[in-house]
Amino acid sequence: MKLWRSIRGTLDAFWITLRTLFRRPATIAWPEKRRAPAERFRARIVLTRDPQGKERCVACYLCSAACPVSCISMQSAEAPDGRRYAAWFRINFARCIFCGLCAEACPTRAIQMTPDYEMCRRDPLSLLYEKEDLLIDGPGKDPHYDFYRHAGIGVAAPRGTLPGERPPEDPGSLLP
Amino acid sequence: MSPALLSALLTTAHVAVLLGAVLTAAAYLVWFERKLLARMQLRLGPNRAGWAGLLQPLADVIKLLCKEDVIPAAADRTVYRLAPALTALSAILAFAVIPLGEPVQLFGLEHQLVISDLSVGALFLLGLSSLSVYGVTLGGFASSSKYALLGALRALAQMISYELPLGLSLAPVFLLAGSLSLSDIVRAQADFPFAVLCPVSFVLFVIGALAEARRTPFDLPEAESELVAGYHTEYSGMRFGLYFVGEYLNMLVLGSMGTVFFWGGWLGPGLPGPLWFALKVGLFCFVFVWVRATLPRLRYDQLMRLNWRWLLPLALINLVLTAAGAWLLRGGV
Ligand code: SF4
Ligand code: SF4
Numbered sequence: 240m241k242l243w244r245s246i247r248g249t250l251d252a253f254w255i256t257l258r259t260l261f262r263r264p265a266t267i268a269w270p271e272k273r274r275a276p277a278e279r280f281r282a283r284i285v286l287t288r289d290p291q292g293k294e295r296c297v298a299c300y301l302c303s304a305a306c307p308v309s310c311i312s313m314q315s316a317e318a319p320d321g322r323r324y325a326a327w328f329r330i331n332f333a334r335c336i337f338c339g340l341c342a343e344a345c346p347t348r349a350i351q352m353t354p355d356y357e358m359c360r361r362d363p364l365s366l367l368y369e370k371e372d373l374l375i376d377g378p379g380k381d382p383h384y385d386f387y388r389h390a391g392i393g394v395a396a397p398r399g400t401l402p403g404e405r406p407p408e409d410p411g412s413l414l415p
Numbered sequence: 416m417s418p419a420l421l422s423a424l425l426t427t428a429h430v431a432v433l434l435g436a437v438l439t440a441a442a443y444l445v446w447f448e449r450k451l452l453a454r455m456q457l458r459l460g461p462n463r464a465g466w467a468g469l470l471q472p473l474a475d476v477i478k479l480l481c482k483e484d485v486i487p488a489a490a491d492r493t494v495y496r497l498a499p500a501l502t503a504l505s506a507i508l509a510f511a512v513i514p515l516g517e518p519v520q521l522f523g524l525e526h527q528l529v530i531s532d533l534s535v536g537a538l539f540l541l542g543l544s545s546l547s548v549y550g551v552t553l554g555g556f557a558s559s560s561k562y563a564l565l566g567a568l569r570a571l572a573q574m575i576s577y578e579l580p581l582g583l584s585l586a587p588v589f590l591l592a593g594s595l596s597l598s599d600i601v602r603a604q605a606d607f608p609f610a611v612l613c614p615v616s617f618v619l620f621v622i623g624a625l626a627e628a629r630r631t632p633f634d635l636p637e638a639e640s641e642l643v644a645g646y647h648t649e650y651s652g653m654r655f656g657l658y659f660v661g662e663y664l665n666m667l668v669l670g671s672m673g674t675v676f677f678w679g680g681w682l683g684p685g686l687p688g689p690l691w692f693a694l695k696v697g698l699f700c701f702v703f704v705w706v707r708a709t710l711p712r713l714r715y716d717q718l719m720r721l722n723w724r725w726l727l728p729l730a731l732i733n734l735v736l737t738a739a740g741a742w743l744l745r746g747g748v
Contacts, residue, residue, distance in 0.1 A: 249710070252709045252710065253705065253706075253709050255709075256455045256705060256708045256709045257455075257705070259454075259455050259456070259457060260451070260454050260455050262457060263457075264453070264454060264457050264458055264459050265457040265458070266457070266458050266459045268459060268462065
């Protein structure tokens with residue numbers, strides 16, 4: 240009967256809440272207990288270095304262009320050996336939504352996400368991270384990747400001397 | 416000291432202690448509800464202020480006292496200011512007639528454990544619960560805000576409607592006890608609590624009490640998800656606090672009414688009377704919170720249909736049957 244079913248359905252719910260009362264709460268009481276986020280958790284962003292310890296970033300602006308909230312800004316510069324770098328590099332974490340699109344866009348694996356999520360501040364200006372704050376000493380994820388081993392002009396080695404390459408043809412010579 | 420002076424002093428002290436105890440109980444009822452509700456939802460509840468969050472009510476009061484008291488420009492200022500006090504007052508006044516135990520001997524004087532044992536105590540309680548409608552409704556009307564107005568309208572209709580089954584569910588109790596004095600009603604339950612003798616009345620009373628206290632599943636006047644906060648949307652600071660305290664005091668009052676009318680008040684084996692009373696009221700509060708954790712809010716038409724189509728006829732039938740039963744048991748004069 241419909242009435243009977245309604246009454247039973249109502250009373251069943253009481254049993255469920257009573258049972259739940261004696262179960263262990265699912266809450267993790269944060270400052271005392273911190274759970275380690277997954278390795279690929281997307282939080283604070285860092286700039287990494289290549290295996291030689293040089294800055295990976297070549298100031299290509301791809302991350303800045305990919306960022307949906309436009310919170311990355313930089314100024315590119317060129318070293319005397321032709322290697323590009325960022326004269327300054329700034330991420331506004333007060334605006335960042337930690338979507339990870341910048342890390343995905345980066346061709347040199349310079350910009351990477353880390354699992355460090357505890358970055359609440361009272362003053363939003365203290366969330367403006369400059370290059371010094373972002374740059375870390377190690378290579379982060381993908382430690383052996385070195386962009387200049389594969390691309391870039393005359394920086395890693397003279398042209399055509401990298402593994403798997405042939406020296407460039409001399410167009411002035413007529414011989415094959 | 417003359418006995419008259421001593422008795423006046425005793426009564427004053429009694430009032431002061433009762434007021435303190437009741438307000439503290441209401442504050443900790445908030446803590447109790449938040450904690451219990453949290454555990455029923457697999458959360459921890461307040462746990463920062465003091466051990467297990469026990470200082471949370473104090474922190475809340477300090478916060479409310481420090482908040483700005485905003486009065487909307489278009490509000491009716493006098494009514495707006497007075498309405499919250501009316502709600503809290505009508506709840507506090509109810510404790511004047513609620514008996515906590517048998518009279519005790521203090522300093523050679525017999526002292527009643529009730530401030531005033533009115534011969535129509537039950538009517539006094541019902542009258543106060545009608546008065547508390549005014550606090551809610553006037554507050555909502557005076558705010559001149561659409562949410563508050565809607566909340567007040569709902570509260571008005573709901574509380575007036577549910578007063579009927581609430582009052583009618585008590586009528587069999589009065590019939591069986593043969594008195595309207597709360598102490599006499601309690602003493603009439605020495606053998607059986609009335610919840611056993613008239614279970615239908617008891618169920619009706621609990622449903623009516625939930626509606627009178629404006630608690631889930633009858634919290635339409637506040638309905639956070641539709642009306643912001645219902646009739647007290649515009650209130651802030653301690654005026655909001657008064658509404659809040661009034662609501663929890665109301666819960667205590669209705670719990671006490673349930674205890675007195677249906678579970679034999681202070682009567683019980685072993686423990687002293689007031690302790691039994693507090694235990695029973697606590698159990699009522701637990702049930703109120705339990706219901707809140709379990710049931711969703713009714714729709715307005717469901718609310719009205721439940722009352723007029725089910726509760727009210729049931730209450731009337733129950734009253735007639737109980738009266739007939741009592742008449743037959745007494746030998747059908
Ligand atoms: S994570 Fe997203 S929002 Fe943050 S800097 Fe990268 S692209 Fe911008
Ligand atoms: S971090 Fe990567 S994507 Fe951004 S400018 Fe540097 S190299 Fe380009």
